[in-house]
Amino acid sequence: GPRYDIARFGMEVFRASPRQADLMMVAGRVSQKMAPVLRQIYDQMPGPKWVLAMGVCASRGGMFNNYAIVQGVDHIVPVDMYLPGCPPRPEMLMDAILKLHHKIQHEPLGEKRAAALAAARADGTAKDLHIEMPSTVRADRAARKAYEDAAARGRTGQFAIEQRGGNAVLLPGERG
Numbered sequence: 001g002p003r004y005d006i007a008r009f010g011m012e013v014f015r016a017s018p019r020q021a022d023l024m025m026v027a028g029r030v031s032q033k034m035a036p037v038l039r040q041i042y043d044q045m046p047g048p049k050w051v052l053a054m055g056v057c058a059s060r061g062g063m064f065n066n067y068a069i070v071q072g073v074d075h076i077v078p079v080d081m082y083l084p085g086c087p088p089r090p091e092m093l094m095d096a097i098l099k100l101h102h103k104i105q106h107e108p109l110g111e112k113r114a115a116a117l118a119a120a121r122a123d124g125t126a127k128d129l130h131i132e133m134p135s136t137v138r139a140d141r142a143a144r145k146a147y148e149d150a151a152a153r154g155r156t157g158q159f160a161i162e163q164r165g166g167n168a169v170l171l172p173g174e175r176g
Contacts (some may be wrong), residue, residue: 009097018044023100024077027087029057030070042077050080050100055088062086 006012015021018041030038042051053059053073059082061071073079080103083096 006094006097009028018042019046021045021049022048023052025052025054026058026073026077027054029062029064030073030076031068032070034078035070038073039076048104050104051077052081052083052096052100053079053092054083056084057085059084 011023011134018024022070024042024044024045042049056062057064058073059079061069067069070076081096081100083092085092088096
């Protein structure tokens with residue numbers, strides 16, 4: 001329906017070659033045998049290019065924790081956006097695409113992207129546009145309130161680590 005219309009992003013047109021694409025959406029588990037193929041497709045895409053890991057299987061291997069499955073597509077290609085869920089909800093996919101558009105508009109592009117970001121981080125003028133999309137926070141009102149409080153203090157990355165049960169550390173670029 002019109003609520004989930006991806007035609008407005010130009011994504012309804014079939015692209016027969018990775019040379020005509022700028023966004024790779026990886027969905028589902030990636031086997032060790034498919035990893036080189038995925039990397040080859042990524043290498044064939046022209047720059048600038050972005051990768052969206054769609055779902056838990058693509059992001060972290062899902063429930064398949066064995067030798068034949070890559071535990072996250074970020075071991076193969078650099079991922080710009082992680083989309084949680086099994087499967088992700090349609091509105092979360094649209095939200096991820098909009099957030100990726102925001103990230104694209106506010107970051108340098110091209111071959112000097114890494115150097116420009118490193119220089120801006122060194123002099124303190126850069127804001128890392130790491131966007132966390134916590135799926136459990138959306139349903140739980142108390143967790144949502146805690147997330148909004150963390151966002152107001154500039155500690156969304158720290159909040160995400162605490163939600164995953166990780167160590168409580170102050171991430172670079174976050175205020176205390």
